[in-house]
Amino acid sequence: MSSNDERPTAANRDAANWAKMVSRLKVAQVPDGAVNLNVDGRQLASPIQGFGKMWQKTYLVRLPGERIAPAEVIATWRRQFGDFWPSGNHFYGPLTGIEPGDVALLNLRMPGGSKLSTGVMVLYADEESFTLMTPQGHMFAGWITFSAAQQGDETVVQTQVLMRASDPVFELALTMGGHGQEDRFWGETLGNVAAHFGCPEAVVDTKVVCVDKRRQWSRWRNVWHSSAIRSAIYMAEAPIRGAQNLTHRRHPAS
């Protein structure tokens, strides 16, 4: 088959599953207690825009297929996504659950007790999978796909991350324990999903593949958007903000 006159014939039957085109992210609603930092006005970043080595990390758990259907797992996961996260980390998404185009805030617990504020956009969602994509400044540039599929008499529930560290600082952090921390995060999350479906003893398998060993040094400037640095500055400024708020309360503007 060869033709210069071929016209696109894709039926676009997946159109409703994809987020609509956006050039910059905008958080629709900031829930109480959430820190809205490093998301508004940011562009999405795929692994192509990242700095570090490119990794594909797969975490999977097998559940009995005769009583747990893939669609049931994904529907529950989309509805209660943040509930399955390890404690101390917060996913502030819409109460109605994960839908394409949603922008959610993430407030994550980091080593040393610091907090990292960032976000994600729901890039794609259907009955058997959904994908979150990261913005500029996130610890990594890429996406995470959550899926469930029938394999024989089992329902295989999977989290797959395709990523590059966003900048040299995050690349160093990932090398010095960050990868292990991420592996534990998603392992624990999948364990919580399995426990929710009555399989608390289910074992999470992890497979890590380095897709590209090369670092993209032309992307080192991504550090400008670093959510770690900006979150640290935000936390350091907290006493100043507190003092300003106190002053405003004592001397309200007329």
Next chain:
Amino acid sequence: MAEATATFDVRRHGSAGVLDIRGDVTAGSEDVLMKAYESAGEVTAVVLNFAGLSYMNSGGIGLLVTLLVRAKRRSQRLLAYGLSEHYRQIFELTRLDEAIGIHDTEQDALAAAGVARRGEHHE
């Protein structure tokens, strides 16, 4: 995890390989896509023809990123044509369009790859 539901036929145009994509591109298409890519042989450019695409999910987009890494490793250019408006927007949304040149027709894609449309043979 998923089964392959797409086919990738390979054609050669001089130093470019054209992959005609048909069906549903998902994460399950990895093996067939990579086999098709390898069978294109020593080429300077790989042109993806999406005119026969009927469906692609985020796993399919992930595959294209992996393909891009392989192509870059071999100093090959990756180009695309035949994308519907919907998939063009997805390429833009995921910022794949910054690394994969998108064109309206095969002729445009081959011209951008610096390949003249002369002989053609199927593999």
